[in-house]
Amino acid sequence: MTGKVEEPLAPSAFGHLRRTLTSAPVLIALTILGIAILIALLAPFLGTGDPIAIHPGERLKRVSGAHWLGTDAFGRDVYSRVMYGARISLLVGLGAALASVTLGLFIGVIAGYFRMLDSIVMRVMDGIMAIPGILLAIALVTVSGASLMTVVVAITIPEIPRVVRLVRSVILTIRDEPYVEAAIALGTPSPALLLRHMVPNTVAPLMVQGTFVFASAMLTEAAMSFLGVGLPPEFPSWGNIMAEGRIYFQLLPGLILYAGLFLALTVLSVNVVGDAMRDALDPRMARKL
């Protein structure tokens, strides 16, 4: 009865999606994100020079026509480094998000569907979660040596358990749905059962979770670089730029501030978009509005 009453009230799903995704803060966040992506893609064509070319004569210069954001302690052009830094940060974020979602989906489906493996898999995940993420990442990088690949892997692993838990809970709720039972009764083999009937239900929550991993991976990368255990110093990542600028902060605060500003704005934008997606995809939120 109540279901019937609500039906005409619930606005169409797409209308709700459009309204959530076109509110002012979300539009601003999407714009910032778009600019960050453009900067990353077009870094060589934005009036930048070589971000790692050292000019001993040009050390610690203030903002000028030749160096739009000044130079750092090695005489490298800060503007070029910050622009190229967008590449590293977005790449690390995207890589960690994709890797943790893919692996998490795989492991989560196994844990949720094959009940015998569930407790083993989940105890391993609990184990990973018990270690602070940044500590685990630092340990992994220390053991395997610093490179872009190891940093992405090191950031991905601590994020996996959260994704696994999410996917497992979705699978556990869906597997008792009558339509899944009907498919079992129709003799649908396990792989088809998972792909046709169960995995599609995880897409929406995974998209949301992915954005959060994206944001936190960029922050973790910056934190690791700042601590000196992230990417090797020649990489112009925002974390490295800030780490190197730290000692000259009183002399040239811009060394930290410019990179920090870009990092903060990008992470904030990703989070705003992620929140908006969560609201848009959650039918319960749709009712309230």
Place this chain on the structure above:
Amino acid sequence: MNALVLNIDGLSVQVVGRPATQRVVANVSFDVHQGETLCVVGESGSGKSVTALSIMGLLPRGNLASRGGRILVEDEDILTASENRLRALRATRMAMVFQEPMTALNPVEPVGKQIDEVLRVHRKFTRAERRETVLAMLDAVHLPNVRQIYDAYPHQLSGGQRQRIVISMALILQPKLLIADEPTTALDVTTQAQILALIRELQEKHNTAVMFITHDFGVVAEIADRIVVMHRGCVVEVGAREDILAHPREAYTRMLVSAVPSLIPRQRDAPGGEIVLDVVGLNKIYSEKRFLGSARMVAAVQEVDLTVRRSEIVGVVGESGSGKSTVARCIVRLIDPTSGAIHINGSDIAGATRRALRPLRQRFQIIFQDPYRSLNPRRRVGDSIIEGLVNFGMRRDQALTKAGALLRLVGLDPDAMPRYPHQFSGGQRQRICIARALALQPDLLVADEAVSALDVSVQAQVLALLQEIRDRTGIAVLFITHDLRVAAQICDTIVVMQKGRVVETGRAETLLTAPRQKYTRALIEAAPGRHWDFQNFRPLQPNGAGAIHNPTSRPLPAR
């Protein structure tokens, strides 16, 4: 005539922001007098619950709003009353009992305290007086050990006990009007009979006006003085019980009443086909594993034997917790039985491994209760129907052709195939589910409460469809239901289950007219409205089916 308690005049309710043509409730008028029971009947979407919420002043704000009309409760208009006034009127002048007692009660507070709150808000009693009043009320609704119950939490009580708590909460301030919105729909049939008797008893004691909302004509025949029939937000017909049930004026009422399945089983030939399903000594025991010590065992199904022959429909009836669904799910191997044998066409599937089972799955199919959850919302209807065929190696285009024929068989147009489940009504979806189950041409169809979620007119159609398919294909059907009327209508043989065991098995007509076991008799006696033959618009002769005195029923006037 007794004093007028409720007078609704031209009530209209509509969705906020929608045009007035799409009204949820349109121009509804009726009244209820002191000491009278008015039943509001209608199928889902008829606007009966919205009418009830309007009377309580509980329409969801911002979603539904009344547009015109008056609701007078003892000459005071609810629609124009202030929020404060409404708060004072609720519970003192009108009160409501909802369908699901578990959600109507706060799960984290003792029930006594929840009833106490009503008194605390509306009366200036001392703590001791309040406790005294609550205990007296719990006693009045015939709860045992009232002091213990006072401190119990909702989850510690049974469904029937919870509904008694909700009723005592509604009636503690002796309101003039009690609105009961499907108060027994979620309850077992024996509990339902007790709750109906209780409402009747309290009504007589306090001369309360009762507005009883239900979709169940059995209940209506038991308790109604007068009946309001609603359809799509409009009142179709208002009249005394005998007039509506015996001489309905409107075609819609006529259709609705005659769709109620009769409790009198039909005369059928004894099934003589070969045995399709033979279950021997089936057990399903759930054990709760503990880290230390022995596991706690719960036997859901114990030593169940049953057989289904070709062209036979065997009904398994029982109340909730009787294990009937567990039996169904064991037979189609959605769960693994603990022990026993399940022979389908002679081959035992009880212990078959997953791999060995897969080719056998073509032989047996299941349809479920909830048509809204039985189809994958993301898949097209055609894809859902052909899933089994494709699994067993048929080419997609061939399978789709076959799906079209199946849709026609279940009374739908093959145009339905490229559409999604949400574009269909509950009854249509159940037809799609039947088509999907029939696609593999199984020998056995298990229907687990397959018509329980459907409106009575749709239910009648789906039952007719199942019978037609049985007649045409000779399929054997195991029909799980809690509703004796449905079982009487469709089943050749009935198996009665209680607490995981088979109590009685027999031909439908013998079992329903001359039950041997006490429990079977109790079930039949509790079936509401069994003194009325709805399909023929007349009361049953006293020597008709299961004519045992029913204390909840009002005597019918001689005609």
